[in-house]
Each structure stands twice: as C-alpha cells, then as structure tokens.
Amino acid sequence: MTDIRELLLSRIRDVADYPEPGVMFKDITPLLADPAAFTALTDALAGIAERTGATKVVGLEARGFILAAPVAVRAGLGFIPVRKAGKLPGATLSQAYDLEYGSAEIEVHAEDLRGEDRVLVVDDVLATGGTAEASLQLIRRAGAEVAGLAVLMELGFLGGRARLEPALTGAPLEALLTV
Ligand SMILES: O=P(O)(O)OC[C@H]1O[C@H](OP(=O)(O)OP(=O)(O)O)[C@H](O)[C@@H]1O
Numbered sequence: 001m002t003d004i005r006e007l008l009l010s011r012i013r014d015v016a017d018y019p020e021p022g023v024m025f026k027d028i029t030p031l032l033a034d035p036a037a038f039t040a041l042t043d044a045l046a047g048i049a050e051r052t053g054a055t056k057v058v059g060l061e062a063r064g065f066i067l068a069a070p071v072a073v074r075a076g077l078g079f080i081p082v083r084k085a086g087k088l089p090g091a092t093l094s095q096a097y098d099l100e101y102g103s104a105e106i107e108v109h110a111e112d113l114r115g116e117d118r119v120l121v122v123d124d125v126l127a128t129g130g131t132a133e134a135s136l137q138l139i140r141r142a143g144a145e146v147a148g149l150a151v152l153m154e155l156g157f158l159g160g161r162a163r164l165e166p167a168l169t170g171a172p173l174e175a176l177l178t179v
C-alpha cells in the first residue's frame, strides 16, 4: 500500500452498528481533523479531476460537500451541490434512490449543469451505489457529460461498482481506498 493510502486509511474510524445494527460506519471526521491527511486527499482527488478533463465538480450532500468543495477550488473548477430534496430554491431535477440504510431523494439546480459540461462527482463513501447512481442520472438528465466518479472509500462487498457500470457509460470510477 502506498503512503497516501496508509495515511488516509489510518484516519478513517470504523464504528460498528451505526446508524443501525449490522452497518460498519466509516467515519471520516478524524481525517478531516488532520490537515496533512485532508490536504493529501484533496490533492489526490483534484488530480483525478485534472486527469478526467472535468469542467465541473459535483459534491453529494453532506459529506461529499466537505471533500468536493476544496477539490473544485484546487482544480480551478466550479462546484455544484447535489442536495437532499427540498433544500435548493431554484428549478430542480430530482431523483429518488435507496441507501444501505433507508431511502432518499436528491436534487440539483437544473441551470447549474449544461450540455458542454464534463462533470466529476466526488463523495466520501461508495456503498450500494444508490446515491452515486442517482447523481449520475441527474447529470445526464441535465444534458451534461459524466467525466467520472471519485470516492475516498469503496465498500467493495456491497457491489456498488457493478451497479454503477451502466450509469457510468465508460467513465472511470476511481476509489482511493477499497475495503
Ligand atoms: O452508496 P450508497 O449506498 O448510496 O451510500 C453512500 C452514501 O451514503 C452516505 O451519505 P448519507 O446519505 O448517509 O448522507 P450524509 O453524507 O448526509 O451523512 C455517503 O456519504 C454516500 O453519499
């Protein structure tokens, strides 16, 4: 394992049975509190934005915002929030989806994404892939192109990567860590 992966992994805390029995929650707050680890993570994700030729960075509420916003700044790109339903004031596109623990609906301002955009989606954890899949559907429905999906950690045993294959339509899924 490379040094950066060791550093990132060492700053993610496993919390058993949160938010419900049977879930091993990956808590990124120790990583966020460590400036060296947070900077290394931001640089790695900004590198993906540059390699994929992204022109905009989408962050998924809420933990995805924390990672995606500094990535957008570092890469010199605009940041677009994909929010849980009911939080955006303008005209939105909405998409419902299922989570490892429950279900939800996400929205984006329709005017934030256009046909000429290549969008990198950034999130902390890829679990079942439901959230990411819904975000990719939103991006395509807005007429924009998906440049890729970049996550800090992929929970491989939940099969999110296979689920996302159709929605990615050949765009890369890059996980800095896979467990
Ligand atoms: O691959 P999935 O099964 O869809 O799960 C992954 C999503 O779940 C978490 O978000 P959550 O909805 O818990 O919201 P939060 O970021 O507001 O805590 C995580 O930040 C991802 O967005």
Ligand SMILES: Nc1ncnc2[nH]cnc12
Pocket: 023, 024, 025, 026, 027, 100, 125, 127, 128, 155
């Ligand atoms: N096990 C998990 N840890 C952190 N975030 C998650 N989102 C969905 N499943 C998760």
